[in-house]
Amino acid sequence: MRMQKLASAIQDAAKKLLEEKKVDLVVGFSRGSLPLRSTPCFIRKPEDAAKLTWDCSCENNLANYLRRRQDRVAVVAKGCDARSIVALINENQIDRNNLYIIGVPCSGMVDRVKVDAALEGKDLIDVEEKGDTLVLKAKGVTMEVKTGDLMHDTCKVCRYGNPVVYDMMIGDPVPAKPEDNFADVAAFEDLSPAERRAALAAEFSKCIRCYACRNACPMCYCTECFVDCSAPVWVNKSTGTDDNIMFQAGRVFHSAGRCADCGACDRACPMGINLRGMTRKMVKEVKELFGYETGVNLDDKPALAEFKADDPQPFLVKE
C-alpha cells in the first residue's frame, strides 16, 4: 500500500514536470512482465506518466542513463542512484542544472535469487506487500517472508537509503543505519593467500565475460573499455579463470573512489558471481586510506582527483 502511494506520487510529479515542460524526459521504473521485475522506463509524454511505478524491485541504478545528455531529464533516484549521480556530477558527466532529481528514500530492494530460494525454485506468480513482509505466491504455495530477509546484501549494509541530493523528495525518510563494518571483506582478508586464490578461482571460473557488470555500472563509461581494446591487449578476452580475475581486478581499480557500492554489477551478473566481494575491498580501502566515501557530498573532490602531501602511502616499498 505504501509503495502504491509512492508510485502515484511519482506519477503525479512526472506528469507535472512534463506538462510544465520543465523536463523533456523522465527516467523511472515501470512494471515488468513478471512480478518483482520492475524495469527502467523512459517517459516523454505527460499521459504516459501513469506507466511509472515504485516497488521493492526497482533495483537498477538509473544514474546509468543520465550521462552526457543534451536534454533536460528528471530521474527517480533512490539512495544509491543519488550517490552515483553525485559522483558523475563531480566527474562532469552530468550537468546538475539539466537534471531534476525526484528522490525516493529506499529501505532496500528485494533479491529475486533469495525469493527463488524461499520458493524452492517454483515460479513466482504474484507478490503482495504487507507491512514489513512480502506475501509470495507460487503454484500451490503462499508464504509470508520478512522483506528484510529477502533484501540484496548490498541493501543490508547501505547507509544512504535517503538520497543525498534531490529537487523533490517523495515519501518519508528511512531511519539511519549503523556504520558499515565491512565484515565480509575483513573475513576474506583474514584467509591465507592460497585460500583467497582458491575461493576467487572457484567464483570466477563461472564468469562468461559478458560484461553485463560493466554495462550496468554507472561509473563505467569509457568510450573504449580496456577489455574491448585489442591493440594492445590489456587483458585476454578468453574466459580463463585467471583472465577473468584480472578483468574484474582491472575494473575494480578503475572504479577506485568512484564506486558507490550500489551493487548494480553484482545484480547484473547472470552467473551469480559475488562481484561485491571485490568491489567492496576497494570501497573499504579508499575509505580507510583517504576517509572518502563516493557520492555522499557534492562538494567533495573525488579521492583520485585530490592530492595531499600527507596522503597515506602504505603500499610503497619500505626502505
Place this chain on the structure above:
Amino acid sequence: MMEYIGVDEGRVNFAWVSAAEGGRFGELVKEVTEKVKKLGPNKGIVPSQEAGCCCGCKS
C-alpha cells in the same frame, strides 16, 4: 588489492624514484629482486590446475 586477490604479500612493490636518481633506482631494484627471489616462483592468481594456457584453453 593485488594481495587481496591472492598475489603473495611482498610481490607487488611500489616506489617513487625521480628520473635523476639512477643510483637509488638501482638499489631499489636490487632490493626488490632479492625480496622476490626469496619468495620463490610466482604461484599466480589461480591454483595451477585451474589455470589454462595463455589463450584460455585448458591444455
